[in-house]
Each structure stands twice: as C-alpha cells, then as structure tokens.
Amino acid sequence: MAKPAILTVDDDPAVSRAVARDLRRQYGEDYRIVRADSGQEALDTLKELKLRGEQVAVLLADYRMPAMNGLQFLEAAMDLFPRARRVLLTAYADTDAAIQAINIVDLDHYLLKPWHPPEEKLYPVIDAMLEAWKAAPDRPSADVKIVGHRWSAPSFAVRDFLARNMISYRWYTTDDAEGQRLLTAAGLTPNDVPLVVTTEGKPLINPTEAELATHVGLTTTPTTDFYDLVVVGGGPAGLGAAVYGASEGLRTVLLEQRATGGQAGQSSRIENYLGFPDGVSGAQLTDRARRQAIKFGAELLTACRATRLDIQGNTRILHFEDGTTIASHAVILATGVSYRRLTAPGLEHLHGRGVYYGSAATEAPSCTDQDVYIVGGANSAGQAAMFFSRYARNVHLVIRAPNLNASMSQYLIDQIAAVPTITIHPCTEIAAAHGEEHLEHLELRPVDGGPSRTVPATWLFIFIGAEPRTDWLDGTVARDPRGFVLTGPDLLTGDEPPPGWHLPRDPYHLESNVPGVFAAGDVRADSVKRVASAVGEGAMAVSLVHRYLLEGQ
Structure with missing residues (x-):
C-alpha cells in the first residue's frame, strides 16, 4: 500500500524545494513528500491521488500565490481530502489571512516563513498534525451513497445524521443519472427513497438512525454490560x-x-x-x-x-x-x-423541506445567493447568521425582543452589525409558512398583534427555547x-x-x-x-x- 502523502505547494520554486527537502529528511521514510508549484497543479495532483485511492495526511500551502491563493486551494482540497490537516504558510503575520483561513477551512495551524531551524519551528508542527491525522483513521464509509428527493424530510434526515457524525457520503437526487442507476441496481423506484448504499454495496431503504449507524461503521453496542x-x-x-x-x-x-x-x-x-x-x-x-x-x-x-x-x-x-x-x-x-418547536401554521408540514431546527450545515451551499430567515436571538442564532451570511444573498434575523442585547454575547452583536447583508427584524414573529413541495413564503407579524406581511422565503432555520x-x-x-x-x-x-x-x-x-x-x-x-x-x-x-x-x- 502506498505511503500517505504530505503535499506542499508554493509558487516560489526555491521555497518549494526547500520545504520539500526539510520534510523529506524528517518524514520521507514513512510518508511520500509531494510538492507543487501552483494551486491548480496541487489540485490536479490531489485528484490523481484520490482516483488511485491514496491518502493525504497534511497539506501545506503558501498564502500568497497568483491565480489561486493558499486559502482557495485549501478550501478546494477539503472536498477531496477532508481529513487532511491543513497548514497555511505566510511570509509575515497576516492576521486577516489567519482569521479568514480559520473561518473558511478550519485551519489547523498558521506557520510563518522562514521556518528555520526546522527542528524548532517546522517539525513540531508537522508532528502534531500527523498525530491528529493518525488518531482519526478513515471510516469505512467514504463511498456511502444516498439517493433521495431534493425536498424530502426523510432524505434530509439521512444526510444530516451522516454529516453530524462526520461520515462522508455522496448525494444523488432521483433526477441524477447516477441516482437512477443506483435505484435500478437495487431494484427500486424513485418512490422508494431515501436509498442508502453502504461501502459494502448493501442497499438500505429509508433506514432508521440505528440501522444507519450500524452499517456505516459507528459503534452502537457496548463491549460489556x-x-x-x-x-x-x-x-x-x-x-x-x-x-x-x-x-x-x-x-x-x-x-x-x-x-x-x-x-x-x-x-x-x-x-x-x-x-x-x-x-x-x-x-x-x-x-x-x-x-x-x-x-x-x-x-x-x-x-x-x-x-x-x-x-x-x-x-x-x-x-x-x-x-x-x-x-x-x-x-x-x-x-x-432541544430547540422548541414553533407552532405557526404550515411549519410542521414543511419541516425538512425548507424549515429546519438548528443549523443544518448540509444545506448551506444550497442557500447561495438566496434569502435565509433565522428565528432566535441567542448565541446559536447569531452564529448561524454569521455562517449563512457567507453563502446567502441576505440573512434575516427574526426576534421577538426589541434588540439582541439581553440574549446574545456582545462580540456576536458587534459582528452582526458589521455585516451589511444581515438584517434584524425586532419585535417580530413567524405567523405562518406556505409552500407545497417546499417552503415558498413566510408571514411575518409584529408581536403586538399588528398586521402581518408576506415575504418570499425558501429557507427558515429556527433557534428558539430550550426544552430538556x-x-x-x-x-x-x-x-x-x-x-x-x-x-x-x-x-x-x-x-x-x-x-x-x-x-x-x-x-x-x-x-x-x-x-x-x-x-x-x-x-x-x-x-x-x-x-x-x-x-x-x-x-x-x-x-x-x-x-x-x-x-x-
């Protein structure tokens, strides 16, 4: 079996050779050191490694590269090797780059150049990254496949369960050619979804969470009584x-x-x-x-x-x-x-089809350039507003109170105030939700009982109350x-x-x-x-x- 790879990318050939040399001297016996001179070359290399079924343990990317900088490369690389530990290389302490990297790619470490002597500045960092990578071995579910309807509560529930348990999966709708091929192979129709195909090729039709956990490698039974x-x-x-x-x-x-x-x-x-x-x-x-x-x-x-x-x-x-x-x-x-359920008409009918309780991170990319509504005034709602503002055209924060001061940490209030695409709707509540296949409109009503207004909406995330x-x-x-x-x-x-x-x-x-x-x-x-x-x-x-x-x- 091929050695796991440590990949380094820097557009300066001299720097690229130097870091590869230092890494090879310390880790060459157990890891394959791969270097690239541009972000695109590094991505192409990662795609080849993925197709060959090889592993990548650590990614080191220079921040300031033309065409594709280090952040853009690491963000793209996450889709190919999400377990790989990510290190950003920079020539000086660029605070903005560090914060941006942490927010976008969950950066594991921020390393200044030059890194000499490597025994003090480079190797301890890479040692820690490799230990963390080895401590979380690949699960046997990397090729789990899900076929379902785009606006389906059961399909969402399966995807959300796998995502929250950090199980990698591939998602296909019943309209996708590959989704149709999987249904045919399992002898099913589009009405028999969600379909989950495990890494062993076992089809599961609308599985329970316990069945799903058992077949994707999660531990469900104790070793003793x-x-x-x-x-x-x-x-x-x-x-x-x-x-x-x-x-x-x-x-x-x-x-x-x-x-x-x-x-x-x-x-x-x-x-x-x-x-x-x-x-x-x-x-x-x-x-x-x-x-x-x-x-x-x-x-x-x-x-x-x-x-x-x-x-x-x-x-x-x-x-x-x-x-x-x-x-x-x-x-x-x-x-x-658990979050308290809203009882406004239409919400229960549309749960999992545009209406969600908590932060459904699996849906975030689908919110790109659309309006997102969030209900709640505590920290969880504020964190969600900041998160979805990276994707959505506008984020609307609906709260019953006159402001956020009583329920949210000041640092979040300040961050929200600095994002022009986040709008706060004080003294407002959800009166009703409308839609057939998925959420299409919301009725917003003043808490004092004034007339409601209807707004187009496809996404509603609810963060209210606390029920044990x-x-x-x-x-x-x-x-x-x-x-x-x-x-x-x-x-x-x-x-x-x-x-x-x-x-x-x-x-x-x-x-x-x-x-x-x-x-x-x-x-x-x-x-x-x-x-x-x-x-x-x-x-x-x-x-x-x-x-x-x-x-x-």
Whole structure:
C-alpha cells in the first residue's frame, strides 16, 4: 500500500524545494513528500491521488500565490481530502489571512516563513498534525451513497445524521443519472427513497438512525454490560465527563442518541471558548473531544435512545429503545436541550423541506445567493447568521425582543452589525409558512398583534427555547416544572430529604435526588447555557462520582 502523502505547494520554486527537502529528511521514510508549484497543479495532483485511492495526511500551502491563493486551494482540497490537516504558510503575520483561513477551512495551524531551524519551528508542527491525522483513521464509509428527493424530510434526515457524525457520503437526487442507476441496481423506484448504499454495496431503504449507524461503521453496542460510569448525552458536558471519567480510570461509556456534539456541535463558530482566541467550529471541537475520550479508553455509542432509568440497590440500570440495558455504579445525565418547536401554521408540514431546527450545515451551499430567515436571538442564532451570511444573498434575523442585547454575547452583536447583508427584524414573529413541495413564503407579524406581511422565503432555520429531553426519567429523577433536572441545594426545599433520598448526607452539588445519578450541562436546572460551563460541569460531576464511589455508595 502506498505511503500517505504530505503535499506542499508554493509558487516560489526555491521555497518549494526547500520545504520539500526539510520534510523529506524528517518524514520521507514513512510518508511520500509531494510538492507543487501552483494551486491548480496541487489540485490536479490531489485528484490523481484520490482516483488511485491514496491518502493525504497534511497539506501545506503558501498564502500568497497568483491565480489561486493558499486559502482557495485549501478550501478546494477539503472536498477531496477532508481529513487532511491543513497548514497555511505566510511570509509575515497576516492576521486577516489567519482569521479568514480559520473561518473558511478550519485551519489547523498558521506557520510563518522562514521556518528555520526546522527542528524548532517546522517539525513540531508537522508532528502534531500527523498525530491528529493518525488518531482519526478513515471510516469505512467514504463511498456511502444516498439517493433521495431534493425536498424530502426523510432524505434530509439521512444526510444530516451522516454529516453530524462526520461520515462522508455522496448525494444523488432521483433526477441524477447516477441516482437512477443506483435505484435500478437495487431494484427500486424513485418512490422508494431515501436509498442508502453502504461501502459494502448493501442497499438500505429509508433506514432508521440505528440501522444507519450500524452499517456505516459507528459503534452502537457496548463491549460489556456493566460500567463504573455511564454518561448519557454526547454534548460538551457529556464529552467532558467521558474524557475526565476515562482518564481517571473509570470504566466509562458515553451514550448518544443522534450525534456527539449536541447543539454546540452544530455551531459554525464558537469564539468565546477558552484557549481558542480565533474561534473553533463546533464540529472541530467535537471531533477533538471525541478523539480525546477514545484515547483515554472511553466507549462512545451512537443511536442509543434511553427510555428508562431503574435503581436496584447500588446499581443503576438504563433501558434502551431496542430492549437492551446497561448497568453501572453511577450515571451522569448530560442530555442537553432541544430547540422548541414553533407552532405557526404550515411549519410542521414543511419541516425538512425548507424549515429546519438548528443549523443544518448540509444545506448551506444550497442557500447561495438566496434569502435565509433565522428565528432566535441567542448565541446559536447569531452564529448561524454569521455562517449563512457567507453563502446567502441576505440573512434575516427574526426576534421577538426589541434588540439582541439581553440574549446574545456582545462580540456576536458587534459582528452582526458589521455585516451589511444581515438584517434584524425586532419585535417580530413567524405567523405562518406556505409552500407545497417546499417552503415558498413566510408571514411575518409584529408581536403586538399588528398586521402581518408576506415575504418570499425558501429557507427558515429556527433557534428558539430550550426544552430538556427528560420525559424518560419520570418517576425516578426529580425535575422542575419545565423538565430540567434538580440537583444539590435545589433539592433541599424543606426539612425532609428529597423523594427517594436515603443517605445521611445531603446530595452533592450536581447530584440528583437519586444517589449516584448526577446532572451536568444544559439539562440541569439553572445551569449556565455556555459550552465552557457545560464542559466544566462534566468534569466536576466526575469528581463527585469518585467521591460517591469512595464513600461506599
């Protein structure tokens, strides 16, 4: 099998030869060093490598190249080798280039020229890139194929599930020649979609998420039936708990119903998270956290929907939709929240066909040069507005409040104000949605009850409210009237212990009314709805789990 490639591109032949020489001297034994003198030549080389089925580990591109600069090349290269780590070379500290690179291509590193001595300035960077690349091996789903209708909720659901789980796929509509060939080969008609063809050539007709996960290489079954710690939910709090639990020696399994990352994983850019001064995408942060948890030995299971929690002595038993169970000493509930559904007429009918809850990144390229409407005034809506402004002709932010000051971080308010294609519609709500095959018009109405107006619209993304997914805890775990899990001092409202509590001590800060069952992140009552606080609570919950286990339960 051919060695993985490290590709470098620079229009200065002397610089190109120099970087290739330094790379070959350090990495030539295990990697093939490929160099190009222009962005187009480098792209042509990548296409040849792709057709031959070879791998590319790292891409190093000079920023200032004629015809196609380094950013344009890296952005195009992502379509061919999305796993390849990306490094931008520049002759001086060009801050604008760095920010642009981070926003466009999720740049992994920014390297100044000259890089001498390479032992100090070049090799440590490439070592880190190669370690990260090797830690996320290719999934066997690179050639998964989907055939479906353009405006179909089930087809969108399949694509969104794969995208959020970072599974590469090829998408064909029923009008595409290749899509028709795949339907014919499977003995199906355009009415039998979505069709998913796995890498092994197995056809799946409108598969469930569990079926899809099983056939595209995601882990869905545990290796054992008893753990020290079960973490329910794969958002920032759950991933933080999995990392700290596994790193501190607990047999840890994380259960996620849909895709790790949660709402934060859908964010196009998180800019107020400690340690990332230039921001980080939710997908990138999620990928790093997932790899970190796995490195420490945590199991991560996908498409696991918990339906009940039972308490049997010192054992906590989780029941799942498929009838299976997992038992453990302790449980951390980190299921987060889901966006609240709008009840305006027409929205439910058009869900997945122009109406979406959360940031449907898979749809962003289709929004090019069109108007996009976003409902919500918190950070998630603001981040989506900035993201879609890169594609859409205009972005309309619809909010019920007079302004964004009460619900959005100031840095996002400032960014939105600086983008002329983003328009804020204050004191406004969605009154109705209209369309047959897909969304065509929206009715916007003043919140004071004034007359509504109809606007043409094909895209509506909704980011409102926060509803915890905790109905499955009925009768076991105490919650507030809105469904958020009560923990610690919030449970101590009188002289009597909380229902179900039998220990002589009070519940720990993040502990529920059931000893050994903790809550972290957005699902916890009165929590701070921020990524950093969720990660912190996940780590804190693990320390409390240790205390609980040491006291003999």
